[in-house]
Amino acid sequence: MNACDAHFHVFGAPERYPYASDLRYKPPSAPLEDYLGHARELDIGRYVFVQPSAYGRDNRCMLDAMRVVGPERCRGIVDVDERVTAAELERLDALGVRGVRINVNPIKPPEPGFSSSLLQRIRTLDAKCAELGWMLDFLTPGWLTRELIPVFRELRSRFSVAHLGMFPARDGPQQPGFTEFVGFAGGCERCWVKLTGAYRISVEPGFADTVPLARALIAAVPERVIWGSDYPHLSFADRVDSRRLAALLEAWAPDKRVRDQILVENPQRCFGF
Numbered sequence: 001m002n003a004c005d006a007h008f009h010v011f012g013a014p015e016r017y018p019y020a021s022d023l024r025y026k027p028p029s030a031p032l033e034d035y036l037g038h039a040r041e042l043d044i045g046r047y048v049f050v051q052p053s054a055y056g057r058d059n060r061c062m063l064d065a066m067r068v069v070g071p072e073r074c075r076g077i078v079d080v081d082e083r084v085t086a087a088e089l090e091r092l093d094a095l096g097v098r099g100v101r102i103n104v105n106p107i108k109p110p111e112p113g114f115s116s117s118l119l120q121r122i123r124t125l126d127a128k129c130a131e132l133g134w135m136l137d138f139l140t141p142g143w144l145t146r147e148l149i150p151v152f153r154e155l156r157s158r159f160s161v162a163h164l165g166m167f168p169a170r171d172g173p174q175q176p177g178f179t180e181f182v183g184f185a186g187g188c189e190r191c192w193v194k195l196t197g198a199y200r201i202s203v204e205p206g207f208a209d210t211v212p213l214a215r216a217l218i219a220a221v222p223e224r225v226i227w228g229s230d231y232p233h234l235s236f237a238d239r240v241d242s243r244r245l246a247a248l249l250e251a252w253a254p255d256k257r258v259r260d261q262i263l264v265e266n267p268q269r270c271f272g273f
Helices: 032-041 060-069 086-095 114-132 142-154 176-187 205-220 242-252 256-271
Strands: 003-008 044-050 074-078 097-103 135-139 158-161 191-195 225-227
Touching (some): 003 225, 003 256, 032 044, 044 060, 060 086, 074 086, 086 097, 086 114, 176 205, 205 242, 225 256, 242 256
Parallel strands (some): 003 044, 044 074, 074 097, 097 135, 135 158, 158 191
């Protein structure tokens, strides 16, 4: 039960945990007890909660769930304003929080130079995360992941990139942005890659087109890739479940020793379990 789900969300009753005004999707019902039952089916015993965009920077739902689980078995990635105080960060750290999201709408169309609008937030939070030993967690469309590589090189803190960098799987592992990202990740010891959200980048049945991308990343950084269910799959929930995604990991990493590294050893080092 030391396998880790390194990226998932929980949602509570809206009357207790109101949503942000700029919703990207209709939030589902996904209380903690449902997730934990689901995780038991997958033999998952460690958890990394990630703040969903539906709550904006109100992290209460996730933090309340983390209190129930306890810091021995869970960690959290919050969304906070870059002006957050040191005292607030210390409070979050005591609850098991270990990072901050940089979250850009994954379907945002290309806008060359957009990364410059993120620099103040990234650099300010990077300095604060580095002081605490925390990490930054990036969710960005593939074109923006590519544009941010020079920024990634300058970061002091560790950081993770979700959903295989969000590069379209149909363009294959030789697409320019992806090859740049793989090469960068392979040479940057602060960079962690999340094998998550296959359905967000795939157009083929069974997400078969993601296999070459995932294998390229695993080959490049086997010691710095981590897996997450992305539960409850949000607007994709009608055609995706975590059991299917767990089975997909076997296609991405046919060697059980490598899968154990991805599910147990890597997240243990990354999040300090």
